[in-house]
Amino acid sequence: MAFLHSLLVLLPLLASACAQLKAPNANLPRPPAVPPVTGPDGPVYHSVTGATLPPLNTTYYFDQLIDHTNPKLGTFKQRYWHTWEWYEKGGPIILFTPGEGNADGYTGYLVNRTINGQIAQQEHGATIVIEHRYYGETNPFSDMSDKNLKYHTIQQAIDDLEYFAKTVKLAMPGGDSVGPAEAPWVLVGGSYSGALTSWTMVNKPGLFRAGYASSAVVEAIVDFWQYFEPARQYMPKNCSADVEAVISHVDTVLTTGTTSQISQLKSLFGLSALTHADDVASAFRNNLWDWQSLSPSTGPNGTFYQFCDALEVKNGVSASASGWGVDHALDAWAKFWNNGYLKNLCDGESIVDCLGTYDPTNPLFTDISVGNDYRSWTWIVCNEVGWYQDAAPTGVPSLVSRLVQPAYDARSCSLFFPATFPEGSSPLPDIAQTNVAYEGWNVHIDRLFFANGQRDPWRAATVSADDHYVPSTPQQQIAVSDGFHCSDLSTANANVDATVKAVQQQALKAIHGWLQGFVPAKRELVQEV
Known part of the structure; x- marks a missing residue:
């Protein structure tokens, strides 16, 4: 399974301890690992008696x-x-x-x-x-x-x-x-x-x-589109403008484009192996999920800001608040992906196993071994909390494709847990009971x-x-x-x-x-x- 660079990282150290799986609704709400003062095996002494602990x-x-x-x-x-x-x-x-x-x-x-x-x-x-x-x-x-x-x-x-x-x-x-x-x-x-x-x-x-x-x-919350709002509100304005422009273009191509135009878009981002439009649209969420890895300690050095710089800095010049526009931003986004981002994201997996959500034989869905924490978390998501991080409602600016709706993420519950959620049931968690x-x-x-x-x-x-x-x-x-x-x-x-x-x-x-x-x-x- 693919891993994100880090999950909820306040400090870069021990980031692997909070790595998140790249999958539907992948951005888990989890506190970051923080290294101890002494190191895990170092001496610990009682503050008053000096006794070794x-x-x-x-x-x-x-x-x-x-x-x-x-x-x-x-x-x-x-x-x-x-x-x-x-x-x-x-x-x-x-x-x-x-x-x-x-x-x-x-x-x-x-x-x-x-x-x-x-x-x-x-x-x-x-x-x-x-x-x-x-x-x-x-x-x-x-x-x-x-x-x-x-x-x-x-x-x-x-x-x-x-x-x-x-x-x-x-x-x-x-x-x-x-x-x-x-x-x-x-x-x-x-x-x-x-x-x-x-x-x-x-x-x-x-x-x-x-x-x-x-x-x-x-x-x-089932339809948790607000997840992306703090990023949209606080990220550089030129970056949000261009992300919105690219996503709007992606939606137009995937919904009304010709077969040739769709193939060209997928090829540009290395996603040709994905046969479902919503999987292609969902893949773009990865760069936005990187916002969660930011902290006061990481500042502008986080992966999210590297992504924005890739889109907004051209020939040493930063775009105005309105951005460069879709023509430049689309190609710049693709170059960012092809210069290591997609490779790191999928970590040796095929694109289908990494970003696809339709193959029931995908190890993401079939691995029932103890220690598969993502499976464990998905059980709670599917049954009690939801928090599907999807597109904003019509009329609200969206950093996420309109093709990505709660039903898209919820559909995976049937793939993870077919005995509990039969295929085609489109289960949604009982959040009212939880609340x-x-x-x-x-x-x-x-x-x-x-x-x-x-x-x-x-x-x-x-x-x-x-x-x-x-x-x-x-x-x-x-x-x-x-x-x-x-x-x-x-x-x-x-x-x-x-x-x-x-x-x-x-x-x-x-x-x-x-x-x-x-x-x-x-x-x-x-x-x-």
Whole structure:
């Protein structure tokens, strides 16, 4: 399968840990990997005693319930990582999951290179990174066939967090008596796992003392055309003008052009092997998905800006805000693809396997092996959240071909999961059920901090969506930086963007105040006596 250059990268290091598969609805909402201060195998010392602690990459295993509605079904091994570098008795436990992917390599979220570690350092707490069920090596079964994905739901994932918090015995001193009734727990997440933070606090009120949700996609949406709006709004105007012009031309050729004109267009971009017009049209989304890899730290050096420079700089001169026009931009876009972009995108795969969506024998659809995280994520997409990143509605400027509609992406659910979604069923997820169950934009829960970025492509699914007002209150604070997706999770981004730093400082202040009111259950019992 093809891989994107990186997924949600705030730092270029360890970008491979968050690489995304290139496929329908490929841009997953996932926080970036962040390298730890010491390196995965370097020494870790307790901040007060100086005692040597286990390396950050020490893997622990927890016996998690397969089905929380039927504990008799048994357990499976759930991986997690843990350190207590700043922990002092009475301090909080900071729990984080990277969400939809292998959590190995996310040990940066144990240390103060991230907001997790900043909270732990400030509050003298311990940190945990836990792998989400059905991702990485955390799986109840030996394969991910349709029947084995039965227990892969948002609710089961929420129940996992509760059972872990209440049952786990941590390796640190006193780690057998720091459950949520005895110590304050703080749930942290970014993107999908940020939404999971909100959903968990709604579904399990009082379990976690506080929550921090970065770029949290709390609202499930089928036709998520707004994904591309922040890019259109904040990218260079000349680039957006030319992208719109090229896409309009592509649509005209693919819908009304002659056979010769269509063949010429496909050949220009190396897509001759694709026989379906919507596959050809969809392929152009790849350059737009690169927007998600940007961060304050990458600045103008990201692949997305390299793409815009390829379109807009001609003979050393940049185009005006109106762009160069379709004649130049079409050829410039094709040259950018042919000068390595398409090769890197497909990584040795055939064009059909890389970008086609009609062959049911494509390994993308048939690989049911454990560790195929894209398959696991697609199950949630098809059943509960949608988020199909497609063309804007008629009358709204679009960076994406009008041939790319939710039905195009949803059709792949039948190819991935034919036993669940028979061919021709055109399934759409039950987003109404998801939004009612976990409150979506209507979330109102105490001691929950939302952090979002203006340039985040996922912003329209967060509480900072342009067309849906959610007030910030002292108990449910919402802070917005000038950043991108999950920018506020990384300490490095705060070093280059004062607005990101301000969000982090506001969050640290809020969480500090929220933790002050925690009273251990045992202390309450003593006081009652």
